[in-house]
Amino acid sequence: MPALLESPVVPTIYEQMQSRGVNRRDFLKFCAWMSAYLGLQESGIAQIARAIETRRRLPVVWMHFQECTCCSESFLRSSHPIVADILLDKLSLDYTETLQAAAGQQAEEVLQDTIKRYRGEYVMLVEGSIPIGADGAYCVVGGKSAIDSVREVAAGAKAIIAWGNCACAGCVQSANPNPTQAMPVKAIIKDKPIIHVQGCPPIAEVMAGVLVHLLTFDRLPQLDALGRPKVFYSARVHDTCYRRPNFDAGLFVETFDDANAKKGYCLYKMGCRGPTTYNACGSLKWNNGTSFPIQSGHPCLGCSEAGFWDNGPFYRRLTNVPGFGIESTADRLGVTALGATAVALAAHAAVTRVRKRDTIGEQPGENAEAAEASRPTPPDGPANPEI
């Protein structure tokens, strides 16, 4: 390997920030922002500052499988400039086919060097699903199947981040009939902690926030039972939606660009999946808070939920989900997604309700309240597992 790969002098992140002209005040401002971002108390600021002052850059490899690269693209959209800079410099992104300068054999050498040199220390980021059909021939990189690669690289990783719906749940290529037998990471790798950062793609600041949490506290953020960081995925889009009062008041868009659409009424009748979707779109929004799908007038597609592609057609309101009776929707979804515990919770899910049967104009077999309450809050996973 060239000498450039082998310097023993590794400055801490804070030293690097200093050398890049970041002064103490800006540094503490960043820590305060990050602290607020992660929902910490004021004492968390010092904790973050201490962590950043002493940590070396964490080696990270970003594996690409069956993907459209929207997760990589979203990551690049991370909006607070100093955070974007820090992330590029706090991490050592040693392998990513999307951005790295080296190609072919030289790229493979870097990957092999990283997973050997930093065995047990590096974090594996996975974008894309892993097809197991045709003995792995549906996704091959450098002559190796995705199945072999993910196993090889996961073996020495201290933790795995599954970026986006592909790596978390198989996404579009796993939609019926799943022609290549596309699988999420958790179906292949069973013995490592996996953080599931859902969405198609995940929101940029959610991706950045998860990495910062890992780097700062040296442990995973607390996850829910589906392995998603609670800090970003514990609320339904419906519950953080600024159009929610319209739902509660029974004010709905009846067709796109009608008078109600222009007033920003609720998109429930246009098929909005906000009531069954856990994500931070309503609170963080997208592209540095510019907007989010509902704000721009389109119903939520539910892109951060497993199997959302088969939960269509998208423009049919939720209560008509084919194959699910209205009253069984909550139970069925609960069983599929969350297991028996969730079913019990579903019965107790506290939801604001008003009588809106009349205002919605329900058709036979529909029940907006049931749809609204159809997903309980997922139960917590284990508290902050150390890594």
Add this chain to the structure above:
Amino acid sequence: MSERIVVDPVTRIEGHLRIEAEVKDGHIVDAWSAGTMVRGLEIILKGRDPRDAWAFCERVCGVCTTVHALASVRAVEDALGIQVPPAAELIRNIMHCTQNVQDHVVHFYHLHALDWVDVVSALKADPVAASQLAQRTSRWPKNSPGYFSDLQKRLTTFVQSGQLGIFANAYWGHPAFKLPSELNLIAVAHYLEALEWQKEIVKVHAIFGGKNPHPNYLVGGMPCSFNLEEAGGINATQLGQVAKLLKEAKDFVEQVYYPDLLAIAPYYLEWAGIGGGLENYLCYGDLPTNGFADPSGYKFQRGAILGRNLNEIHPVDPRDTREGIEEFIDHSWYEYSGAPGRGLHPWEGETRLKYSGPPTPYSHLDVTQKYSWLKTPRWKGHAMEVGPLARMLVGYAGGNAQIKDAVSEALGVLQAPPAVLFSTLGRTAARGIEARLMAQWNIDFYDQLVQLIKAGDTRTFTKEKWDPATWPSEARGVGTAEAPRGALAHWIVIKDGKIENYQLVVPSTWNASPRDAKGQRSSYEAALIGTPVHDAKQPLEIIRTIHSFDPCLACAVHLYEDGNEIGRHEIGVR
């Protein structure tokens, strides 16, 4: 003695691409391009609601996000005879121009520049000289000595850390790098600046489509509504933000991207004689000004050029099922019914996944047999190159005054004849020329949108054919778009309100596909022939030419099938 070299993965692209090349006496004498990943989206689309297709198709690619959604809604609207309101057309044009400009800048700096720019050499540059050099060609306010000096310090610290991250183990110091240190420093500075900028311009997508990547589209128009007087729709605030972002995009292209392109090109003029390839060019045309159904109103003209003859533009009809576009699978891991060597028009095609390559892990593919997940499209039997160069050449040959002026101006600065365009360098230059045009057109479209709203026409959606009950029992349509990487088309067949058949033939399928039944090479394979290779172990020259096409492999690989059970059976799904 010839030597077979393999580049896999080709990095700094979208998707999974493998290049095998035969090198003899320091030059490539033959090459094979293989797409090594498949997802099967067309199988998945079958039987679904055509109004949902855009969302599935958009996930074909997150880099050129939006373009597949656009082609998809157009295909459905074409099939059903829907004409979208003028404001929706303008919003689509703005989103499309925004996408192409953003994508071209990201391609130039983050995917292509490191083929020409030596990052390590930038450490030796004199920041004052770099500043003077930059200011000679651009009035970009940041080009000061302090700016370059700070950047150089940051870079030095980074390199000294020993953790080179994305820059590790690359080709620094390779003799094919020709730029002076100062220019390397300028380019690295702008690499970082472009990274910051690219996330701003896409806010235009968030405003009209809710998010980026993967903003929302809608069959029949766009999902956003205008409301200037009450909170709830897009109003003067958001429009003002769009105006600002479009202005900043134009500034970035005019003052950073384009000057850098023209500053770097003279050091690599030998690449104006390398990588020409097919020299056949295809463009479907785009940016409608009088509805998608009227190609005569497109800003990008539709047409084909054969054998670099700029005196003749051949008409192109994506609907021509008898003598038009066909796809072949003679070197692709699929099977057709009937005799080998058949090509099928997308409306009438059939496809089944059938892997017949070596078991993994493998060191070489058997390129005499099938060797790619990409099918091989042909137009009237010709292999065609698509992309910004094709658009610029068709526009130039067709006498489009704006395109002609923009191309001539760039050639004037380089003091080079139009023939230099048929090359690796020409492809890269055409992208920059196009970005300039589209950044300006974007502002023009915005101005038209404001005029329209002022005149009281704020309609963004037509609900006339929204209800499937209004549809004919059978319909077929084609939606085309000029994606950042070139001519893109989706063909759809609708039956009883559901997708009966759906197929995409995308830019990188044209360019990156394997040979056809007659052994004709597609663009990548043809363009690599004659490329010099200084050191067979270091594929720098190969990736220069491949990157000049801006590969997008997730887009390129696709399939559809004609029987419900066949696909399941062949691949043994549950």
